[in-house]
Amino acid sequence: MIKVHACGKTREYPEGTPLFTVAEEFQPEFQEDILLARVNGKLKELHKTLTKESQIEFLTFQDPVGKKTYERSAVFVMLKAFYDVIPREKIKKVQMDFALGNGIYGELEGDVALTEELLDRVKEEMHVLVERKLPIVKRSVNTDEAVELFGRHGMHDKEQLFMYRRASRVNIYSIEKFEDYFYGYMVQNTGYVKYFDLIPYHSGFLLLLPETKAPRKVEKSGNHEKLFQVLRDSYRWSDCLEVPNVGTLNRLISEGKAADLILMQEALQEKTIGNIAEQAAKAGDKRLVMIAGPSSSGKTTFSHRLATQFRALGYTPHPIAVDNYFKNREDYPRDENGKLDMEALECVDIEKFNEDMNSLLDGKRVEIPRFNFVTGTREYNGDFLKLGKNDVLIIEGIHCLNDKLSYSLPAESRFKIYISALTQLNVDEHNRIPTADGRIIRRMVRDARTRGTSALETIRRWSSVRRGEDKNIFPFQEQADVMFNSALVYELAVLKLYAEPLLFSIPRDVPEYDEAKRLLKFLDYFLGIDSEIIPKNSIIREFIGGSCLKV
Numbered sequence: 001m002i003k004v005h006a007c008g009k010t011r012e013y014p015e016g017t018p019l020f021t022v023a024e025e026f027q028p029e030f031q032e033d034i035l036l037a038r039v040n041g042k043l044k045e046l047h048k049t050l051t052k053e054s055q056i057e058f059l060t061f062q063d064p065v066g067k068k069t070y071e072r073s074a075v076f077v078m079l080k081a082f083y084d085v086i087p088r089e090k091i092k093k094v095q096m097d098f099a100l101g102n103g104i105y106g107e108l109e110g111d112v113a114l115t116e117e118l119l120d121r122v123k124e125e126m127h128v129l130v131e132r133k134l135p136i137v138k139r140s141v142n143t144d145e146a147v148e149l150f151g152r153h154g155m156h157d158k159e160q161l162f163m164y165r166r167a168s169r170v171n172i173y174s175i176e177k178f179e180d181y182f183y184g185y186m187v188q189n190t191g192y193v194k195y196f197d198l199i200p201y202h203s204g205f206l207l208l209l210p211e212t213k214a215p216r217k218v219e220k221s222g223n224h225e226k227l228f229q230v231l232r233d234s235y236r237w238s239d240c241l242e243v244p245n246v247g248t249l250n251r252l253i254s255e256g257k258a259a260d261l262i263l264m265q266e267a268l269q270e271k272t273i274g275n276i277a278e279q280a281a282k283a284g285d286k287r288l289v290m291i292a293g294p295s296s297s298g299k300t301t302f303s304h305r306l307a308t309q310f311r312a313l314g315y316t317p318h319p320i321a322v323d324n325y326f327k328n329r330e331d332y333p334r335d336e337n338g339k340l341d342m343e344a345l346e347c348v349d350i351e352k353f354n355e356d357m358n359s360l361l362d363g364k365r366v367e368i369p370r371f372n373f374v375t376g377t378r379e380y381n382g383d384f385l386k387l388g389k390n391d392v393l394i395i396e397g398i399h400c401l402n403d404k405l406s407y408s409l410p411a412e413s414r415f416k417i418y419i420s421a422l423t424q425l426n427v428d429e430h431n432r433i434p435t436a437d438g439r440i441i442r443r444m445v446r447d448a449r450t451r452g453t454s455a456l457e458t459i460r461r462w463s464s465v466r467r468g469e470d471k472n473i474f475p476f477q478e479q480a481d482v483m484f485n486s487a488l489v490y491e492l493a494v495l496k497l498y499a500e501p502l503l504f505s506i507p508r509d510v511p512e513y514d515e516a517k518r519l520l521k522f523l524d525y526f527l528g529i530d531s532e533i534i535p536k537n538s539i540i541r542e543f544i545g546g547s548c549l550k551v
Contacts, residue, residue: 006056013050020046020188023058032060032215033194035069035187043514046188047138061215064463065185065514071209073136073187074196075104078207079430080178081125086112088154095429096207098231098422101221103206104432105228116200123198129175133191137174146170149179157428160247164254166524183431183522202228223478226418230483234424237268243489245426246525253493253527265489266535273302276417276482277309283481286415287361288393289317292400292476293419294469296442298486298539299396302419304549305537307394315392318385322397322405324369325353329376335464343468345399349378354408357395360387361413373451398469401476418480421487427525436466437522438487445498446543455502459512491540493529498544 001012004022007029013022023034023046037044038057043065059066075096082094092110099105108114141149143165149172150158158181162170172179173186187193197208197218208218238244241264243252252261280286289306293299300321307317327349335341356366365386369378387393399405401416421442423433440462447453477483500523506516531544541547 002050003053004050004056005054006058015050017050018046019044019048019050019056022050022056026058030058030060032062033192034058034060035066035192036063036185038514041509041511041513043185045138045185047135061210062212067212069185069187070193071104072182072184073190074193074207074209075430076136076173076175076180076182076186077126077129077190077193078122078196078198079180080175081122081129082108083178084125085118085121086110092154093157093429095426096432097204097235097426098424098432099434100201100206100228100231101224102211102218103201103208103220105201105204105206105231107204114200114203114205119198119200119205126193126196126198129190130193131191133189134175135189136186138186139172139174140169141172143168143170146172146181150181153179155180155429157245157247157426158430160251161245161428161525162247164247164250164525164527180430181428183427183525184518202232226478226480226483230485231422231424234422234485234487238424238489241265241268241489243425245428247428249425249490249493250525250527253529258490258493258529259533261490262529262533262535266538269486269488269539270305272484273305274309274312276484277306277313279482280415281310281313281315283415285413287387287391288357288395288406288409288414289417290400290406290414291394291396291417291419292398292402292473292480293486294398294439294473295465296439296446296543297419297421298442298542299419300551301537301539301542301547301549302484302486303394303396304551305539306417310392310394315390316388317392317394318387319394319396320368322348322353322395322399324371324378325349325356326371326378328378335467337464339464341464341468343398343465343472345402345404345472348397348399348405350405350407354406357393357406357409360385360393361410363387398473401479402472416480417482417484418477419484419486420477422485423487424485425487425489425492433492433522435487437519438492441492441495441499441519441523442540442543444502445495448502449543449545454505455499455516456506456510456512459506459515462515486539488538488540490529492523493526494531494534494540494544496523496526497528497531499523 002015004011019037036059039054061067061070090111096106143162146162147159195210195218199206210218243249291299303319307319310317325348332340333344333346359366367380368383368385369380371378421438423435423438426432444455444458503516503520506513536548542551
């Protein structure tokens with residue numbers, strides 16, 4: 001018998017007992033279904049068995065890793081339903097593209113029309129699969145076998161992906177005879193995927209899933225039309241660049257075409273920045289160009305490059321960071337855990353910011369402060385500014401779309417821009433890359449270089465950063481006049497070389513190790529690109545260093 005310690009209790013089980021059996025006995029302790037377990041500090045799927053005395057922590061949809069597991073499993077169930085409802089020979093591809101609110105947007109390619117009636121049939125088949133509680137079986141095959149397997153299934157994105165796989169083994173999941181590869185953990189059987197919806201959306205569909213705060217409720221959240229348009233346009237960029245997924249990117253790198261790809265991507269981005277400057281210039285007397293976006297979106301570099309475009313149009317731009325109007329650090333509010341909430345609007349001296357901006361609009365001379373992140377204090381170093389006739393203020397900060405920040409500034413003078421690193425690259429047709437993954441890797445590399453922050457601390461703080469974004473940024477994104485995607489299709493191949501050593505430094509005996517291990521596995525998909533060939537004004541330079549701009 002093996003002792004198990006969980007939820008403050010100790011019980012004994014025979015050696016070889018599956019974790020899902022143990023989870024069933026502890027389920028009454030939880031409001032939501034147990035989806036995964038952390039056994040002696042290591043994440044385990046519930047089909048795994050007990051082999052020794054164990055300290056177990058059960059994870060549900062309320063835990064970030066549990067939510068990702070639920071999402072991944074729901075996609076798998078949906079894909080099987082598509083292939084059960086539609087003859088395989090009629091399907092070229094079911095492509096999962098990007099997250100949109102609480103949904104995942106996808107498209108169907110093949111000799112079949114995507115109608116509401118078809119989606120209803122697929123949804124009904126999903127419910128049947130859930131009711132049957134079919135085991136989700138995991139098996140390990142060698143990489144060559146995986147390449148042959150997915151080539152045979154017509155999943156050529158995966159076939160190409162594994163041609164560049166370093167690991168000798170690949171984990172394959174199956175529901176009955178339907179096989180697929182997924183990057184991450186799965187639930188034990190289809191019966192766990194209870195809450196979902198499948199609805200038409202533009203030319204594709206949305207797989208709707210619950211939100212963390214309401215794990216049993218599924219409904220489309222909010223209006224995301226502007227975000228959808230910029231995401232869809234970004235995917236069209238990928239089509240133009242002919243880099244829809246990691247396997248294709250690796251092939252181009254291996255063929256020595258990385259430099260051409262970088263130049264094309266940077267040219268496309270520069271053209272877009274120029275178009276935004278022209279749009280703002282034609283919008284009337286917009287003397288306040290306000291830029292907001294989540295952490296590590298590249299707001300600073302973007303603001304400088306936008307300023308260059310304004311100069312080309314005959315304006316004199318002045319970049320201003322809202323961060324320089326932070327209050328002294330001892331005056332910051334604290335979050336629910338008693339820690340400094342550095343993402344809160346209350347960290348900003350809103351009154352002083354409005355006073356200075358209004359004075360500038362009135363033609364007065366103003367001393368602009370600079371926040372010292374080392375001492376945690378706001379300083380004045382003689383940086384005076386006075387606006388001329390063709391001068392424009394380019395203001396960047398996470399709260400710039402929130403009218404509470406600019407409450408006294410004339411609305412007719414504001415032009416709002418939302419920026420985010422909306423990754424347009426997928427691992428393959430069924431495994432999308434969450435935009436947050438690209439941003440945490442950017443932040444990890446930048447903060448280690450500029451602030452001496454360890455990867456461990458970056459991961460530890462990330463959940464707080466994400467909560468701040470959910471509260472302070474994402475609710476205001478649709479208020480933007482224009483959106484800009486700062487993600488570069490090649491960037492993860494560059495960041496990989498900087499991030500991997502930082503992630504390997506995280507000890508195995510800390511809670512953050514699971515996330516470090518996941519990110520290392522993710523980065524292992526990519527071949528590396530030498531940063532020497534990246535232009536000095538590239539947004540990625542804000543994170544890896546070597547920028548010609550003051551970032």
